[in-house]
Amino acid sequence: VQLQASGGGLVQAGGSLRLSCAASGRTFSSYGMGWFRQAAGKEREFVSAISWSGGRTYYADSAKGRFTISRDNAKNTVYLQMNSLKPEDTAVYYCAAGPVALVRPGDRYEYDYWGQGTQVTVSS
Numbered sequence: 001v002q003l004q005a006s007g008g009g010l011v012q013a014g015g016s017l018r019l020s021c022a023a024s025g026r027t028f029s030s031y032g033m034g035w036f037r038q039a040a041g042k043e044r045e046f047v048s049a050i051s052w053s054g055g056r057t058y059y060a061d062s063a064k065g066r067f068t069i070s071r072d073n074a075k076n077t078v079y080l081q082m083n084s085l086k087p088e089d090t091a092v093y094y095c096a097a098g099p100v101a102l103v104r105p106g107d108r109y110e111y112d113y114w115g116q117g118t119q120v121t122v123s124s
Helices: none
Strands: 002-006 009-012 017-024 032-038 045-050 057-059 067-072 077-082 091-098 118-123
Touching: 002 091, 017 032, 017 091, 017 118, 032 067, 032 077, 045 067, 045 077, 057 067, 077 091
Parallel strands: 009 118
Antiparallel strands: 002 017, 017 077, 032 045, 032 091, 045 057, 067 077, 091 118
16 A cells, blocks of 8 residues: 655644545555654654544544544545644654554554655744
8 A cells, every 4th residue: 555645734833734644555444544753853653543444543642632533434545633733743744554453553563554754843
């Protein structure tokens, strides 16, 4: 599966962005999907994940209450709605595709396919 992330940009603190990740190739609903981010000089970290059906969602503590993950299997797309953004959310955001049944949704090694990343910059 090929993944294409988009929707990043520059936003002021307190603002919102919606990231999209479009998938092509194999059946999108065969994959659990995740979002990770990597700030400059730091390791890639888990943000959120969603089961193949959308029935289960997972969030890092830093994302709870501010970010919402969703997916539209008819459109082969997963979304990350980010509200109340903070400067510490600044990073390159990556979408990833993993097994249909995610066992360790927060583990980057759970995922087999990665998009190219989209930059999110939050100014103070």
